[in-house]
Amino acid sequence: MATYGIEQAMLSADHPDxxxxxxxxxxxxxxxxxxxxxxxxxxxxxxRCRAARLEFPGRRHPVTVRVHGFASDLERVDILYxxxxxxxxxxxxxETVPPGVNARAWRRSWLLGFxxxxxxxxxxxxAAARQDASATTGSGKGxxxxxxxxxxxxxQMQAQEFPNLLKERPVTYxxxxxxxxxxxxxxxxxxxxxxxxxxxxxIEH
Numbered sequence: 221m222a223t224y225g226i227e228q229a230m231l232s233a234d235h236p237d238x239x240x241x242x243x244x245x246x247x248x249x250x251x252x253x254x255x256x257x258x259x260x261x262x263x264x265x266x267x268r269c270r271a272a273r274l275e276f277p278g279r280r281h282p283v284t285v286r287v288h289g290f291a292s293d294l295e296r297v298d299i300l301y302x303x304x305x306x307x308x309x310x311x312x313x314x315e316t317v318p319p320g321v322n323a324r325a326w327r328r329s330w331l332l333g334f335x336x337x338x339x340x341x342x343x344x345x346x347a348a349a350r351q352d353a354s355a356t357t358g359s360g361k362g363x364x365x366x367x368x369x370x371x372x373x374x375x376q377m378q379a380q381e382f383p384n385l386l387k388e389r390p391v392t393y394x395x396x397x398x399x400x401x402x403x404x405x406x407x408x409x410x411x412x413x414x415x416x417x418x419x420x421x422x423i424e425h
Contacts, residue, residue, distance in 0.1 A: 221296055221411035222342075222349035225267065226363060228292035230353075233366045239292050241370075241377045245274075246285045246301075252309075253283040255331040258391055259308065260285055260301050262339035266346055267293050267300070268371055270378045272385055288378040290370055300342070300411060308334050311404040318396070325395035332393050333401025338408050345410065 232239030248257045261271040269289025275282070287297060312330060317323045353363040361369075378385070 221300070222345045223352075225293060225296055225346070226349050226353045226367075229290070229366050229370060230363065232290065232292070233361060233369075239290050241288060241290050241373050242294065243286055243288045243377065243381060244294050244298075246287060248283045248285055250280055250282065252328070252331060253281065255328060255335070256305060257283040257285050258332065259304060259335045259339070260287070260297075262335060263301050263304070263342060264289065264297050266339055266342045267296050268346075268367065268374065269293050269297055270374055272378065272382055273388070286381070288374050288381070290374065304338055304408060304410070307408045308338075308404075311408070315397075315400065315404075321396060322394075325393070326397040327395070328397075329393040329395030330397030330401035330404075332391060333398035333403075334405040334408070335401075336398075337402040337405025338410055341405070341408075341410050 228239060246257075246260060248260060257271075257273055261273070264271040264287050267289070269287050271285050271287045273283055273285050275284040287294060289297065308331065311334070312327060315327075315330060317326050350363060350367065
């Protein structure tokens with residue numbers, strides 16, 4: 221999937237009509253809407269997109285997230301997020317909360333650990349694909365320049381839509397499940413399997 225992203229970027233540099241930046245709105249539903257939106261935002265960032273939370277009314281309500289990126293990258297975000305969301309919550313259901321701890325805090329820290337691990341793996345996969353890429357465009361542009369141009373256009377589009385966007389505070393947690401969440405994230409499939417619409421959960425467009 222990472223190699224595909226590079227290929228699409230290089231092709232669109234020579235044929236701009238085939239891929240262009242756009243915005244997509246995700247409604248992330250509870251339970252754990254805030255933690256699910258953290259997963260979405262980190263995936264988006266590592267796939268050269270940018271996410272902004274528009275509504276965050278509380279843990280019992282949906283969270284609206286606006287993601288900007290090139291169409292081919294947004295599709296990758298959608299596929300990976302849908303897959304990892306299902307895997308994350310499926311794995312959490314199999315976990316046993318240790319006795320004597322706050323169950324909600326433990327589960328929240330577990331979800332954040334899972335998110336940290338899988339998005340770090342995605343980051344390394346993207347970096348490896350970028351390092352291995354040797355293609356150039358018809359005008360002689362290399363991969364780094366093409367990707368830098370795309371990132372600049374995505375940031376510009378986000379800034380135009382949200383000129384007063386505030387930077388979010390770093391996520392913190394108090395539970396002790398972070399390490400167990402990371403172990404589960406190390407076992408997750410980050411793109412080797414096909415995802416069908418039947419596997420979607422926790423997200424509406």
